[in-house]
Amino acid sequence: GAGVSQSPSNKVTEKGKDVELRCDPISGHTALYWYRQSLGQGLEFLIYFQGNSAPDKSGLPSDRFSAERTGGSVSTLTIQRTQQEDSAVYLCASSLMDLQNTGELFFGEGSRLTVL
């Protein structure tokens, strides 16, 4: 597609359930990021994938959070045993990391997660 695609756009789940959020980056973009945006808060970095390198997981808030990126393209963010404090908008972004990389990110519209 022309832009970063995220699904679902909205997800309501019960506390304790697992959820999966999907991100389809721009074709050819080797870098992929996940951010979390809570109500009234800024952007919280979660995880970063770059090509075939080991991901930077330094932003994941707990071991309930994990992410994978298959084939260097689509990524899935998984939250296990969801808690109410996990309610937020989860934003995915991708970037073309070339020799003249400026770090510009292209964002999807986000997945809004509500944990009841």
Next chain:
Amino acid sequence: AQSVTQLGSHVSVSEGALVLLRCNYSSSVPPYLFWYVQYPNQGLQLLLKYTTGATLVKGINGFEAEFKKSETSFHLTKPSAHMSDAAEYFCAVSDGDGLTFGKGTHLIIQP
């Protein structure tokens, strides 16, 4: 290490008035600087960016920003605010290996 400080979590201006959103950064290398805008219930979109060359950069919707190295600033301005400018604005800095965002400024436009 790099960091971004946006002064003012909320800025309110009257329609037609000057918009000024402040951003200061720190970076150990010459930075790339960005402003992103987020309209309600949408993702972030690039408003403008500074990479090299002219220090005054123009973006979409009449916004512009000036890179001032001596002041480590990259403030965003627009001469005349419009109701449609109401949104969240994020300043970001990159050293070419990752983007660091400020906490955002919520711009409110008063009729």
